[in-house]
Amino acid sequence: SFELTQPPSVSVSPGQTASITCSGDNLGEKYTSWYQQKPGQSPTLVIFQHRKRPSGIPERFSGSNSGNTATLTISGTQAVDEADYYCQAWDSSTVVFGGGTKLTVL
Amino acid sequence: QVQLVHSGAEMKKPGASVKVSCKASGYAFTDYYMHWVRQAPGQGLEWMGWIIPRSGGTKYAQKFQGRVTMTRDTSISTAYMELSRLRSDDTAVYFCVRDRDRWELLYVFDYWGQGTLVTVSS
Numbered sequence: 001s002f003e004l005t006q007p008p009s010v011s012v013s014p015g016q017t018a019s020i021t022c023s024g025d026n027l028g029e030k031y032t033s034w035y036q037q038k039p040g041q042s043p044t045l046v047i048f049q050h051r052k053r054p055s056g057i058p059e060r061f062s063g064s065n066s067g068n069t070a071t072l073t074i075s076g077t078q079a080v081d082e083a084d085y086y087c088q089a090w091d092s093s094t095v096v097f098g099g100g101t102k103l104t105v106l
Numbered sequence: 107q108v109q110l111v112h113s114g115a116e117m118k119k120p121g122a123s124v125k126v127s128c129k130a131s132g133y134a135f136t137d138y139y140m141h142w143v144r145q146a147p148g149q150g151l152e153w154m155g156w157i158i159p160r161s162g163g164t165k166y167a168q169k170f171q172g173r174v175t176m177t178r179d180t181s182i183s184t185a186y187m188e189l190s191r192l193r194s195d196d197t198a199v200y201f202c203v204r205d206r207d208r209w210e211l212l213y214v215f216d217y218w219g220q221g222t223l224v225t226v227s228s
Contacts, residue, residue: 033214035151042201042218043151054216086151090213093165095141095153 002091004098011104018074020101022087025068030089032070034063037100038083046085047072079105108132110202110219117225118192125188126222128202135183136160139205141215142176142187144198152198156211157185192226199223 004024012018022032032050035043045054047063050070060075070089074081082105087098113127128140142154155166157176164176175188185202199221206214 031213035215042220043215044218045206045214045216048206048212048214048216088151088213088215094167095213097151097153100150 002089002094002096004087004089004096006085006087006098006101008099009102009104011106012074012077014079014105015076018077018081018103018105020072020074020085020087020103022070022072022098023068024089024096027070027089028065028067030091032063032065033088034061034070034072035086035088036081036083037086043086074103077103077105081105108204108217110204110217112200112202112219112222115223115225117227119228120193120226122192122226123188123190124192124224125186126200126202126224128185128187128219130183130185130202130204133204134208135178136180137208139211140176140178140185141203141205141213142174143201143203143215143218145201145221146195146198149198154187154200156205158211159185189224192224194226197224197226 034047037043046061050065051063062073084100086100109131111129136159139156141156157164159178177186201221202219203215204217206216
């Protein structure tokens with residue numbers, strides 16, 4: 001079955017660039033989305049179809065996808081970006097989420 | 107503005123069923139696929155399936171086949187998710203989630219409800 005793998009945690013200093021990876025077989029051939037979830041809140045879509053940003057999402061969020069890996073990049077990371085991040089894709093009409101990455105801004 | 111409002115928290119015993127509702131507003135309810143996603147306490151996200159309200163057509167994740175039923179009432183713009191034969195590991199927050207584009211199944215989840223906590227315990 002199709003699986004997506006994320007690192008459990010990533011740390012970044014304020015103002016620096018955070019990169020969160022998501023790996024899966026032939027992921028580059030599948031549209032990938034990314035969701036941000038803060039404690040006690042519902043997830044929020046931050047990137048879809050590899051690199052598109054919904055309206056209202058800051059430009060510091062960007063996405064890329066190549067080979068077996070999708071990457072969410074947050075440039076100039078702010079304290080408000082501290083959250084869990086989930087990648088998501090679909091294959092054979094089934095949706096799969098990555099296990100999530102806790103981003104710590106310290 | 108788009109809003110998805112869930113029914114309240116539920117507490118059920120193992121073996122029982124639960125039906126969660128999600129009332130939509132601010133958009134054409136019948137024209138967008140609605141998904142259900144759950145999240146166990148402290149865990150990740152798990153997709154359960156979708157329903158297209160216009161026709162009532164559904165697709166369920168294999169894991170939930172035979173236990174989940176997704177329905178809708180277009181007259182009140184409400185989607186429902188019923189899960190039967192509940193087990194303790196079904197304890198989770200259940201979210202209804204709208205797909206992004208009208209008419210299309212993109213598997214892009216742009217609006218999320220606040221979720222309904224279902225607790226399964228004897």
